[in-house]
Every structure is written in structure tokens, then in C-alpha cells.
Amino acid sequence: MSPSRKRVAVEELQGSFDVSERRACQVVGQPRSSQRYRREVRDDESRLAKRMLQLVRRHPRYGYRFITAKLRQEGWEVNAKRVYRLWHREGLKVPRKQRKKRRLGMSANGCVRRAAEHRNDVWAWDFVFDRTTNGTPLKWLSIVDEYTRECVCLKVARSITSEDVIDTLAELFAMRGVPRHIRSDNGPEFIAQAIQRWLKQLEVEALYIEPGAPWQNGYAESFHSRLRDEFLAREEFENVLSARRLTAIWKKEYNEERPHSSLGYVTPAAFAAGLGPASVRATPSLQQPPGHNQITQPRLS
Numbered sequence: 001m002s003p004s005r006k007r008v009a010v011e012e013l014q015g016s017f018d019v020s021e022r023r024a025c026q027v028v029g030q031p032r033s034s035q036r037y038r039r040e041v042r043d044d045e046s047r048l049a050k051r052m053l054q055l056v057r058r059h060p061r062y063g064y065r066f067i068t069a070k071l072r073q074e075g076w077e078v079n080a081k082r083v084y085r086l087w088h089r090e091g092l093k094v095p096r097k098q099r100k101k102r103r104l105g106m107s108a109n110g111c112v113r114r115a116a117e118h119r120n121d122v123w124a125w126d127f128v129f130d131r132t133t134n135g136t137p138l139k140w141l142s143i144v145d146e147y148t149r150e151c152v153c154l155k156v157a158r159s160i161t162s163e164d165v166i167d168t169l170a171e172l173f174a175m176r177g178v179p180r181h182i183r184s185d186n187g188p189e190f191i192a193q194a195i196q197r198w199l200k201q202l203e204v205e206a207l208y209i210e211p212g213a214p215w216q217n218g219y220a221e222s223f224h225s226r227l228r229d230e231f232l233a234r235e236e237f238e239n240v241l242s243a244r245r246l247t248a249i250w251k252k253e254y255n256e257e258r259p260h261s262s263l264g265y266v267t268p269a270a271f272a273a274g275l276g277p278a279s280v281r282a283t284p285s286l287q288q289p290p291g292h293n294q295i296t297q298p299r300l301s
Contacts, residue, residue, distance in 0.1 A: 110216030
């Protein structure tokens with residue numbers, strides 16, 4: 001029994017059997033100092049609990065550790081134990097997901113065997129799908145820097161072809177520099193010959209994972225889990241314009257406000273800023289592959 005429960009038991013014994021506090025404490029095994037202890041409520045207790053509940057309502061999938069990190073971002077001097085006590089007092093709980101265990105794939109291009117060593121070393125890209133309120137499909141192209149966990153790109157449209165992927169990469173390469181590797185599955189948009197030739201011209205090594213082994217592209221899968229859990233499952237999209245507006249807001253929050261557990265509960269943007277100058281190569285000429293619409297200047301908007 002916890003000291004608080006023993007305290008209640010002692011009080012019940014005193015009331016039921018008309019015994020002294022000393023005798024009741026001996027029976028229960030409660031030190032008299034613990035029995036007489038009364039916790040002092042801090043002046044900011046109610047304000048802290050109120051703000052914590054506000055953060056929980058805004059981020060229902062965050063646990064108490066993430067809420068602690070968010071409170072510290074706002075200037076609260078709190079530790080995880082205090083937040084956990086309030087968390088338990090308010091009856092808050094995040095249901096834990098049950099995930100199946102998978103065996104490690106044999107592909108040499110998996111994220112475990114070819115881990116990122118610095119910023120812009122390995123980008124991971126993939127697609128995720130959802131629908132508007134009237135049932136029409138939406139498609140997101142996500143690109144994540146595996147080292148800093150930054151969401152480099154989150155593009156949404158009705159459909160995204162291999163040419164759209166090239167256009168998006170051209171813009172990113174112009175703004176951020178050229179990564180050394182890009183990891184993806186074997187989707188038709190990624191294995192298209194036009195993309196392979198273009199990446200080869202820019203000396204970007206394409207790391208294609210083994211078919212049927214999505215866990216080898218673990219950073220993209222992890223990002224999509226957060227994306228669906230914290231964004232797609234909570235928002236309704238009336239049309240493409242609405243989806244693009246909400247996506248831009250969530251992407252900014254993910255990079256600049258959401259603490260990341262694998263980065264020591266700092267944001268990806270803050271972690272990237274602490275690395276100093278980006279480890280990038282000079283951007284080669286963004287020449288388009290044969291047959292593709294020529295881009296005289298990469299779009300930066």
C-alpha cells in the first residue's frame with residue numbers, strides 16, 4: 001500500500017475501533033511522521049494543471065513526457081515526476097498501440113545497415129493516402145531527413161507522378177543541397193527510369209529496400225505513423241486547397257514545435273540548428289532527364 005492509502009486506513013481504524021493514532025499506525029505499518037504529513041500545494045499548481053490539460057486537448061496522442069517537454073518550451077520549470085503526478089491525478093492516459101514484431105530484412109539498403117551519418121546524408125521518401133469528405137482520393141509525398149528527423153517535404157495532390165517527384169526534388173535540391181542517398185521502396189514513381197537517370201546524373205545513390213519489407217524504410221514508416229495518428233486521423237479535408245493549407249500548418253508544427261523523443265525531446269529544427277553548417281554538397285546543375293519538361297529555374301515557392 002502507498003503512504004496515502006495507509007493514511008486512509010489509519011483514519012478508518014481510529015474511527016471504527018476507537019484506538020490511538022500510535023496503535024493504528026503500528027497495525028498498518030505506517031510511520032507516524034508519514035501519517036501526519038500534509039502535502040503543501042504550490043501556488044502555480046492550478047495554473048500548471050490547467051495548461052497541461054490544454055496541451056493534452058490539443059495533442060491527444062502526446063504522453064506525459066511530451067507534455068513535459070512542451071511545458072519546458074513555454075518556460076515552465078517542471079520535471080517529469082511532477083507532470084506525471086498531475087497526469088495520474090487527472091486520470092489521463094494514452095492508449096498504447098500493439099504492433100507486430102517483424103524480422104529484419106536482408107536488403108543491404110535498409111535503414112539499420114545504411115544508417116545516416118550527418119544531415120543530408122540519407123533522405124527517406126514514401127507516399128501516404130487519405131480522402132476528402134466527399135470520398136475523392138488524396139496523395140501525400142513525404143521526404144524526411146533521417147539524421148535530423150526533419151520533414152523536408154510534405155506535398156499533397158490528387159495524384160503525384162514521377163515527373164511531379166522530379167519537380168519536387170529539383171526545388172528541394174536548390175534550397176537545401178543534394179543529399180548523398182535517397183531511400184525508398186519499389187513503387188513505380190520511385191523506380192521510374194527517368195528518376196533513376198536523373199539521380200545518377202546528380203550522383204545521388206538510390207537505396208531501394210527489399211520488396212515486401214517496409215520496416216527497412218523505418219524512418220519513413222515512423223513518420224507516417226505520426227502523420228496519420230496526429231494529423232490525418234484528426235482532420236477532415238474539404239478539398240485539395242484545404243488539405244494543402246492544413247498540411248503546411250502541421251509540417252511547420254512538426255519541425256519547429258513538436259518535441260522528438262529520439263532527439264532528446266527537442267524539435268527537429270532545433271536539433272538541425274545545433275549541428276552548425278549543413279553537411280551538404282554543392283548543388284550540381286539540375287538538368288532534367290531526357291523527355292522531361294525542361295525547368296529553366298527551379299520553383300522555390
